[in-house]
Amino acid sequence: MKVLKWILKTLAALIAIIILLAVFADDIEHGYNKLTWTPPMAINGIRSGMTRSDVMFQLGEADKCSKTKATCYWSDPLHYIMFRNDLVFLQKTPNSETLRSMPFKNTQEMKLLLGTEDLYSESKDFNTRGYTYLKWGVTFEYDNDALTNYILGNVTWRRQMLIGKYVVKGIVVCPGAECPFDDEGTVKEDFKDRDYTYFIK
Numbered sequence: 549m550k551v552l553k554w555i556l557k558t559l560a561a562l563i564a565i566i567i568l569l570a571v572f573a574d575d576i577e578h579g580y581n582k583l584t585w586t587p588p589m590a591i592n593g594i595r596s597g598m599t600r601s602d603v604m605f606q607l608g609e610a611d612k613c614s615k616t617k618a619t620c621y622w623s624d625p626l627h628y629i630m631f632r633n634d635l636v637f638l639q640k641t642p643n644s645e646t647l648r649s650m651p652f653k654n655t656q657e658m659k660l661l662l663g664t665e666d667l668y669s670e671s672k673d674f675n676t677r678g679y680t681y682l683k684w685g686v687t688f689e690y691d692n693d694a695l696t697n698y699i700l701g702n703v704t705w706r707r708q709m710l711i712g713k714y715v716v717k718g719i720v721v722c723p724g725a726e727c728p729f730d731d732e733g734t735v736k737e738d739f740k741d742r743d744y745t746y747f748i749k
Contacts, residue, residue, distance in 0.1 A: 585651055585661065587686040589700070591639045592627055592646075596685070596701045600634040630701070638701035647695050654693045655679065667706055667744055670713040680706045704743040709733035716747040 589595060593606055600617075604610070607627070610620035621628045625643040629636055641647075652658045658679065659665075667680035667687075676696075680687040680703060687706045689697035699706065707714055711729045714722035721727055728739035728746075739746070 587662075587681070587684045587700075588646070588649065588698075589684070591641050591698070591700055592622075592625065592643075594627075594629065594636060594639060596636050596639075598636045600631055600636075603629060603636060632702075636701065638699070640697055640699045642697050646698055650688075650695060650698075653695075655688075655690055658688060658695075664718075666717055667703070668713070668715040669707040669711065671708040672710045672712040674712065676708050678706055678708060705729075705735065706744075707733070716744050719747055721747055 594603055607622050610629075611623045613620040617631065619628065619630050625645060626641060627643065628640040630638040650658075652661055655677070662681055665679035666682040667678070669678040669680075670676070676689065676691050678687050678689045678699075682703060685701055685703050687697075687699035687703075688695060689699065705728070707729060710733050711722050711727075713720065714727065714729070722729060726747075728736055728742070730736055
């Protein structure tokens with residue numbers, strides 16, 4: 549009889565634990581991610597600073613490159629790489645496999661996990677936003693609150709091409725008299741040799 553009571557108590561405890569885990573699964577996962585997750589520092593195995601030859605060895609010949617070969621892209625999976633002095637400088641991918649590896653589905657969940665972004669960029673039509681975290685050199689781009697691009701590497705401006713709003717460390721730079729971009733989204737002449745750090749006092 550005592551053994552039966554012990555078995556029933558153990559079963560009741562296990563059921564209670566399973567129910568608690570089911571009810572608080574999202575909170576547990578969020579807490580775990582908060583402690584352990586960081587943005588990927590490689591895309592398709594390519595890291596910042598890798599040589600062009602190592603990239604070609606790993607990914608194969610690029611599908612297309614610019615005339616100067618400063619920018620190349622691979623279509624399967626879609627992956628853009630910018631080189632500077634034949635070293636990986638910047639990468640961008642809309643690849644769904646990479647984006648699915650992010651433990652958040654929208655900007656609210658992203659901010660809960662990573663905190664407030666350092667650079668914020670919004671398009672003129674309000675549809676596209678970029679959130680840059682300088683600690684890792686990463687940008688998450690969203691279209692209508694759906695993650696569409698992951699950008700990794702050196703940070704200069706990281707803005708939407710047709711800029712509506714640009715914020716550096718909470719300071720609204722655009723629109724404003726000192727906005728570094730013209731109406732076409734091009735960096736103005738006065739800011740050609742500068743980057744976002746110009747606005748950090």
